[in-house]
Each structure stands twice: as structure tokens, then as C-alpha cells.
Amino acid sequence: MQLQLISYLMVCGLTLVFAEDIEDSEFQDEESPHSNQIVYRPPKPAGDVYFVASFDADGLEGWVRSEAKKDDTNESRYNGIWAVEESYDQKMPGNQGLVLKSQAKHHAIAAYFQRPFHFKDLPLIVQYEVRFQNEIQCGGAYLKLLSEDDQLDLRQFFDKTPYTIMFGPDKCGQDYKLHFIFRHRDPVTGAYEEKHARKPEVDLQSYFIDKRPHLYTLIVRPDNSFEILIDENSVSKGSLLQDMTPPVNPPNEIDDPNHQKPEDWDDRRRIPNPDSVKPHDWDEDAPPYIPDSTVMKPDDWLDEEPEYIPDPKSKKPPDWDIDMDGEWEEPKIPNPKCKTAGCGTWKPPMIPNPAYKGKWKVPMIDNPKYKGVWKPRKILNPNYFEDTKPFRMTPVAAIGLELWSLTPDIMFDNFIISSDERVVKQWAKDTWARTKAIYDADGPGLIMQLFLAADKRPWLWGVYVFTVALPVILFISFYWPNQRFGPPDDYYYKKTDDVQLNDEEKITEAQPPESALHDQRGNVDKSKERMKGSNLLKTKVDLETSSQAQGGGEPDPGQVSEEALRYRKTTSK
Secondary structure, three states: OHHHHHHHHHHHHHHHHHHHHHHHHHHHHHHOOOOOOOOOOOOOOOOOOOEEEOOOOOOOOOEEEOOOEOOOOOOEOOOOOEEEEEOOOOOOOOOEEEEEOOOOEEEEEEEEEEEEEOOOOOOEEEEEEEEEOOOOOEEEOOEEEEEOOOOOOHHHOOOOOOEEEEEEEEEEOOEEEEEEEEEEEOOOOOOEEEEEEOOOOOOOHHHHHOOOOEEEEEEEOOOOEEEEEEOOEEEEEEEOOOOEEOOOOOOOEEEOOOOOOOOOOOOOOEEEOOOOOOOOOOOOOOOOEEEOOOOOOOOOOEOOOOOEEEOOOOOOOOOOOHHHHOOOOOOEEEOHHHOOOOEOOOOOOEEEOOOOOOOOOOOEEEOOOOOOOOOOOEEEOOOOOOOOOOOOOOOEEEEEEEEEEOOOOEEEEEEEEEOOHHHHHHHHHHOHHHHHHHHHHHOOOHHHHHHHHHHHOOOHHHHHHHHHHHHHHHHHHHHOOOOOOOOOOOHHHOOOOOOOHHHHHHHHHHOOOHHHHHHHHHHHHHHHHHHHHHHHHHHHHHHHHHHHHOOOOOOOHHHOOHHHHHHHHHHHO
């Protein structure tokens, strides 16, 4: 039964592997008539969308480069270059994307929606691809959903243009981020405040350094929940009411700004002891270490010899330029004469000073006037409000990229904004999934991926060892459940013939009932008598044989065994 179960699992595993191979082959057949040629087809959305852009057929059609000027000048704010082109490796010929080209410059570009999105009864789904073709040092790849406004002019789009949602990756130094920020309107004051989602608890580093395209998805639902996905895997989810910083709703009570701490309020828990006086023999100037007076200078110490001397083998390089390189100095080497005893000015070794006590400090005692930590009293928050539907944000009418990056050639592709998750998933299947399949086919195998993962996270080696060892142990346990490895239980008692404790227990356990024991004893006595008679008879025969061999008479005493003598005595009696 166990063998059948294991065989069944192996067959299932092989079936899955072959199924994946078949799917990959079908994908390749679908993509191209020839196995070594890939034909890219621009995607089309499978349903209703608010915005979509793949850059394959239309390029930058509908996108507007910002012409915003710096304050009080005619100088452009954004001099970075945008381009539509294929990726470096061109793994899918014909697939183009929007590329941020310039290094260490500001870039800004935007496009209007097909129609504005109003936060009412439908979810908002934002999805796009980002690929850092060079390992990014510092820069962002996030987008902004610009707020609907009659005065919205994308030619004047800049960093202060009002937005409703900001979403996407960002990195500088060793800080890897994935932003989700929305601007919430205070219903009391009318002011807007940014609310930041907590940082995802997954390691984001690989998405910035592996030079592969990654799919970023944001879903905001009418029930005030949100979810963030990378490559269709959820990395963060939460509530607009509970998981944003600062919180959407302010506290009901706040500290009274007019309440001041009383002047006689003493919040010091411990104070210096006013009755403590520094001892008269306390020497604060005593050094911590003093020369050891018991050590004398060696007789062969060379006071006049330097510890280092010029290297006699060194020579001034022929191309040495005094004006460029300065005066040439011979390199120094240790003085060989100093190996025996020492050279230079002799100084005795230092030892701890027994008289050293350091700086005297007044000892601390509990403050008898301590009243505790002072806190201002609470009052009702005059700006308190309760917004139970933060999903009802300001409508959005355009998408914008306003970025600065120290690393160029960041590639954006396949933007889609919709309310239908089915449409967005199909779009991902028609775009990113196909690209991913090509990268996976050219990437390292499963074993190499495991090694690469363990190289980044050494603790995975323990997981690998446990994963391999556990099936082996279970296999042995199933097939040899009674097999022991190591010495038997009574191994250490076999070194002597003396009766051991376990032997007495075994004897006790093996004792039969009293009646059976009595019958056994009788049988044993009868058996002993038969054996005795047989031995006596054998001894008698031996004596007669010996006597005949000697020509009759008494046998030779040297040839008579003890048994024969005992027999002779027994018969004589």
C-alpha cells in the first residue's frame, strides 16, 4: 500500500512536469509558426477601460510632454527625454515601451483618460509594467492619477499638480519602496492631506536589480479595502480606514495646547545626593596606566638604531617627475638589527594604576519630590470628523509620470486602468504573462534558482536540508518500522556473565505456574538419573577395555580417570 502511494505521488509529479512542458510548447506554437521565431501581436483590452496604452502601434499618441517652466524664469522644469523603443535584449521583437532616457534629469509626461473615473460603486484597478534595464541607483518609477479639474492642462503638468493617487516603485540608496498614497480631503477644513500605506513586508530588492519586467497592480474597492500585487502575487492589503499613516480620521481628543506644566512640577525620578561629598583622598588626576618599575631595559637594546631604514634595493623610477610626483623618497623596511632586542628610545611597559579612580561623580538617589511624568489634559478635538467612506476620493481624469532618476533607460509598458478585474487579468495574460514566459525559458533552471535564492538568504540552506532529509526518514520509517539502528537494549550488559537486573526481570516473567513447575522438576530429576546411569555404564566399559588391553588384571592407575575411580568406589560399596 505504501509503495502504491509513493508511486502514485511520483506519477502525479511527472504528470505536472509534462503538463507544463506541453503548455510551454503550445505557447510557442501559438506565438510563432517557427520554434525559433517569435511574432508579437499588440494587445487589445477585452472589455471596458478608462485608460490603456501599450505603445506598440500608436507610440506616444495621446501623451503630452510637460512644458512647465521654473518659477519666475523661462527655463524648462523638465529637460529629460522620453522615447518609445524596444528593450535592450529585444526578447520579444516588436514589443515597445515608454523609456525614460536621460540620466539625473527631471522628466514629466501625461495623458488624459478616455473618461474620468468617479469613486462611487465600482473598484479602481491600476496596472502597468516597469523594467529597470540598468540596476537602479536612485530614482522612481511611480505614476500619479491626476485629479479631475476644469483647469487641468497637461502641458503645465508639474510636481505641484493636484493628484488623487500615487502608486509605484521607488528606490534611493538601500531603501526600496512601493508607494501607495492617496490625498484625502478634510471635510471640516477642506484641506488635503497625504495618506501613506504601510510598507509591504516582502523583500522588494530583487524587483529593482534583476533587470526583468515586473507587473504592478493596485486595487482600491468601494468597501475601503485595498490590495497591492507584484507579478500577480499579493504583497500588501489593508483598509483605508485602519492601515494608512496618518489615519484618515483624527482622534476625538487632543492635548490642550493652553495647558502648561506647573513651575513646581518635578518630573525627575532620581537626583544627585545633596549630602554626598567627594572623599579627600580621591585623586581625579591620577592616570589610568603607569610605567612598570619592575621591568629593566635589556642590555643589548640599541638606542641609536632606527626602527625602520631605507630599502637598499629600491631605486628611483626612471620616469619619476618631480614636478608631477614630488620628491622621491625611498621606501622603508624594518631594521634587521632590531630583531634581537629592539631599537630606538626604550620605554617601560605600562600597567594599570592601582591608585586610579577616575572622575568622581555624585551618587544618585530617589527624588522625594518626584510627581511623575507631566501630561497636558485632554480636550475635545475641534477639528474632529469621522469619514466612514474614504474611498469616495476626488475623481481622476489623467495619468502622469513626473520623475527624476539617476539611472536612465527605465521602461514602462502596458498601462491599463479599469473597474473590471476580469478585463485587467486578461490584459496581463496577453502582455506580461507572455513576456514572463520568454524570460523564464531563457532563465536559470529550478536547481539554479534555489541556489541563487540561498545565496541571498543563507537560512534557506536549513530549509533545503530539512526538505530533503524528511522524506528519507519517512521512507525508512514506512518500509522498515521495526529496524533498529545502533546496539540492542542489553548491549552494555553482555560484558559479564553475572546476573543483571534485567536478567532477574526476564527470569521472573518466564516462570511457569506452580503445577507445571512441579512436573518440570520431576522430569529434570529423572533425566539426571538416566544421565548418571549412562555415565557409570560408560566408565565401566572403559575400565574393562583398559584391563583387557593390558593382558588382564588391574588397569594401570595412570590410565584410570577420576570417573573410573569414583565408579570403582561406588561399586565396591
